[in-house]
Amino acid sequence: MRLHPLAADGLIAAALTTVAVLLGTEAVAQGWPALDPLAWTLVALLTLPLVLRTRAPVTVCLAVHACWALYITLDYWPVVGSFGPMLAVYTVAAQRPTRTAACAALLAGVWIYAGLRSDSGAMASVAGQAVGFPLVLWRFGYVARRTGELTLRLRAEQADRARREVAEERVRIARELHDVVAHHIAVINVQAGLARFVFRSDARTARDALDTIEGASGEALAELRRMLGLLRADGVQGADGAPAPGLDQLDEMVTRVRTGGVGVRLRVTGTPRPLPPGVQLCVYRVVQEALTNVLKHAPGADAAVELAYRAGEVTVSVTDGGPAGGPDPVTPAEGGGHGLIGMRERAKLYGGTIAVGPRSEGGFGVRLTLPTPVQVARRGDSVRE
Numbered sequence: 535m536r537l538h539p540l541a542a543d544g545l546i547a548a549a550l551t552t553v554a555v556l557l558g559t560e561a562v563a564q565g566w567p568a569l570d571p572l573a574w575t576l577v578a579l580l581t582l583p584l585v586l587r588t589r590a591p592v593t594v595c596l597a598v599h600a601c602w603a604l605y606i607t608l609d610y611w612p613v614v615g616s617f618g619p620m621l622a623v624y625t626v627a628a629q630r631p632t633r634t635a636a637c638a639a640l641l642a643g644v645w646i647y648a649g650l651r652s653d654s655g656a657m658a659s660v661a662g663q664a665v666g667f668p669l670v671l672w673r674f675g676y677v678a679r680r681t682g683e684l685t686l687r688l689r690a691e692q693a694d695r696a697r698r699e700v701a702e703e704r705v706r707i708a709r710e711l712h713d714v715v716a717h718h719i720a721v722i723n724v725q726a727g728l729a730r731f732v733f734r735s736d737a738r739t740a741r742d743a744l745d746t747i748e749g750a751s752g753e754a755l756a757e758l759r760r761m762l763g764l765l766r767a768d769g770v771q772g773a774d775g776a777p778a779p780g781l782d783q784l785d786e787m788v789t790r791v792r793t794g795g796v797g798v799r800l801r802v803t804g805t806p807r808p809l810p811p812g813v814q815l816c817v818y819r820v821v822q823e824a825l826t827n828v829l830k831h832a833p834g835a836d837a838a839v840e841l842a843y844r845a846g847e848v849t850v851s852v853t854d855g856g857p858a859g860g861p862d863p864v865t866p867a868e869g870g871g872h873g874l875i876g877m878r879e880r881a882k883l884y885g886g887t888i889a890v891g892p893r894s895e896g897g898f899g900v901r902l903t904l905p906t907p908v909q910v911a912r913r914g915d916s917v918r919e
Contacts, residue, residue: 539588547584550617554581557614566611576605580618587625595622595637603644612648627675638668720829721750724794746793780814791825797836804843813904816880817850823877824852824900832856849903856897
């Protein structure tokens with residue numbers, strides 16, 4: 535439980551007052567006059583103002599030194615009143631560095647004055663204490679001030695790091711939403727155009743197109759709910775418990791894209807094996823984005839998706855032969871949209887490589903390679919434009 539600063543200072547002042555009272559009762563045993571009511575009043579004035587030491591450190595320091603000097607002048611035992619001035623100098627050093635030298639010199643001066651008033655034969659020791667104690671208090675105050683500054687800086691850096699992490703998470707979620715919405719809207723757009731075209735001449739085809747629109751929109755809403763649920767969940771599952779898309783759903787995606795008029799072939803080579811959920815999601819989203827680009831930029835084209843399991847890595851490639859009517863004037867690489875950026879960032883996140891660009895034999899291609907299952911050093915990606 536953290537105390538309020540004023541309450542903490544009050545407890546410190548009460549503790550010092552208790553110590554001063556206990557020492558004051560030993561004054562006679564040490565050869566000094568017994569403390570009378572005036573002396574006790576001065577002792578209280580030496581310690582109780584320390585309650586305000588962090589709010590007005592210089593004023594408190596000057597006040598307790600004035601009371602201590604008066605206490606010494608009245609020939610009372612100086613040690614009884616020494617703790618308040620020492621704490622006041624430490625507080626000034628910790629909070630008012632520009633006033634530390636003056637307050638430390640004031641403590642040294644009153645300390646030597648106390649030695650002279652006591653007719654002590656050990657003035658050399660008194661002078662050493664007058665120099666040593668202020669320097670030690672000065673150093674302790676400096677360390678406390680630096681510690682406080684570093685603590686504030688650390689908290690500011692932690693807050694800034696937290697803000698950056700939130701921003702990065704929002705970017706990641708925005709990228710996920712882009713992939714989800716772009717893919718399904720592309721399918722819906724193609725099917726809506728088909729339904730409108732054959733609405734009067736081929737009712738069966740129109741109904742099939744509307745069914746596809748219904749299914750795609752439902753899947754889009756489900757994925758949107760899952761992505762937004764990630765904002766309130768710690769695991770990889772959404773609020774509704776639906777798992778993140780994986781490689782087992784590639785067939786469904788390919789079937790959905792076929793209904794949009796793109797002839798897609800899916801081929802799997804190698805021996806399938808379990809992959810981490812993050813790697814599966816990365817492959818799924820890259821394929822989804824690539825096929826979405828085929829729907830948008832190469833209508834009527836044939837596409838091929840090849841998933842290859844190799845030793846230590848998994849590779850997926852998506853290629854198309856270009857639009858049926860000839861070269862598309864706006865290719866995805868030239869458009870420079872957020873989809874390609876998202877694919878590159880996903881590949882980097884899992885230490886993989888990705889190549890995106892036009893193919894020499896025509897059309898467009900995307901090739902993603904991810905290391906698996908061991909973690910490897912992050913390798914740079916390449917994008918051919």
